[in-house]
Amino acid sequence: AQKVTQAQTEISVVEKEDVTLDCVYETRDTTYYLFWYKQPPSGELVFLIRRNSFDEQNEISGRYSWNFQKSTSSFNFTITASQVVDSAVYFCALSEAFNNNDMRFGAGTRLTVKP
Amino acid sequence: NAGVTQTPKFRVLKTGQSMTLLCAQDMNHEYMYWYRQDPGMGLRLIHYSVGEGTTAKGEVPDGYNVSRLKKQNFLLGLESAAPSQTSVYFCASSVHRASRDVFYEQYFGPGTRLTVT
Numbered sequence: 001a002q003k004v005t006q007a008q009t010e011i012s013v014v015e016k017e018d019v020t021l022d023c024v025y026e027t028r029d030t031t032y033y034l035f036w037y038k039q040p041p042s043g044e045l046v047f048l049i050r051r052n053s054f055d056e057q058n059e060i061s062g063r064y065s066w067n068f069q070k071s072t073s074s075f076n077f078t079i080t081a082s083q084v085v086d087s088a089v090y091f092c093a094l095s096e097a098f099n100n101n102d103m104r105f106g107a108g109t110r111l112t113v114k115p
Numbered sequence: 116n117a118g119v120t121q122t123p124k125f126r127v128l129k130t131g132q133s134m135t136l137l138c139a140q141d142m143n144h145e146y147m148y149w150y151r152q153d154p155g156m157g158l159r160l161i162h163y164s165v166g167e168g169t170t171a172k173g174e175v176p177d178g179y180n181v182s183r184l185k186k187q188n189f190l191l192g193l194e195s196a197a198p199s200q201t202s203v204y205f206c207a208s209s210v211h212r213a214s215r216d217v218f219y220e221q222y223f224g225p226g227t228r229l230t231v232t
Contacts, residue, residue, distance in 0.1 A: 009155075035220060045158075045205065045223035091157055102173060103148075103221065105157035 002027045002094050006106035013082055014114050021077045021109045023092030029053075031097035034068065034075045039089040039108070051075065082113045117141050119224035121206050127230045128196040136191040136227050138206030145211035147189035148173075148221060149181060151202040158205060164189055196231045203228050 003026040013019045025034065036048040049059060051068050059066045063080045079086055092106045122137040138147065145166050150158040150173075160173030164183040178200060180192045189208075193200060207221035 004157075006157075037223075043203070044225050045207075047220040047222070050220050093158075102160055104174075105159070107155055107157045 002029070002032070002096050002102075002104050004092050004094050004104050004106035006090075006092055006109050008109045009107070010110045010112070012112045012114065015084060016081050017113075018078060018080050019082050019111065019113075021079075021090050021092075021111065023075045023077065023106060025073050025075065025092070025094045027073075027094060027096055029096040033095045035093040035095070035103070036066065036075075036077050037091045037093065037105075039091065041088070045091070048077075079111075082111075084113050084115055087111060087113045119206055119208055119222050121204075121224040121227050123227060124225065125228050127232065128193075129232055130197060132196050133192070133194050134196065134229075135193075136204055136206075136229075138189045138191070138208075138224060139187055140189075140206075140208040140222070141187065142208060142210075142222065143186070144208035144222075145186070146209045146221075147183065148207040148209075149179070149189065149191045150205045150207065151175065151200075152205060152226070153202050161191065161204075193229075196229075198231045201229060201231045 005024045032053045034051045038046045038048055056068050065078045067076045089108045089110045091108045093103050095103045119140045148163040149161040152158045159175045161179050162173050162181040164170045167186045170181045182190045204227045206224040209219045209221045
């Protein structure tokens with residue numbers, strides 16, 4: 001079965017620092033999607049990005065950027081010039097074409113941005 | 116649009132009691148899911164549904180049952196609650212997949228915090 005590993009349990013940075021959240025995945029399928037979700041202190045899960053296995057282009061959205069590398073099975077997430085509002089738990093997730101509806105989540109990384 | 120809503124937000128049960136969690140979505144999504152979130156373990160899929168009247172097991176289905184009688188609602192039942200079912204439960208929905216190789220993001224409800232004593 002597919003697996004997602006987020007080795008960083010907690011990260012603490014000071015505002016305006018850049019921070020990278022790591023995500024490593026395992027899958028036997030050649031077709032799959034990767035996702036990042038944000039869970040702020042209020043508890044809801046907010047979708048951030050979806051990336052399919054055929055598209056290795058990096059993506060940038062404002063202060064957020066994602067680096068997808070199939071060679072290392074990684075889909076890392078970087079926040080540039082972090083802000084206090086970025087404090088949250090971030091989840092990486094994977095869905096395989098073979099195992100349609102079974103999206104597997106990593107354990108999450110808790111990011112704390114201090115003023 | 117309310118999106119995905121969950122009822123109740125909080126609940127405390129005693130071991131052996133039963134309850135039903137209700138999930139409702141107003142986005143006309145075909146797919147609906149129930150997850151549980153436990154500390155240090157991320158979210159794990161309990162059951163899911165690909166359409167009205169259909170349900171299937173996920174990663175951790177034991178001790179739970181589900182029903183999808185209406186497209187917009189997905190119910191999660193605990194017949195005999197156990198302390199191991201203390202968790203935060205999230206419902207999610209997503210649009211119908213056009214093909215095997217296409218995936219869409221899931222939209223999540225606010226969660227239900229359940230404590231079983």
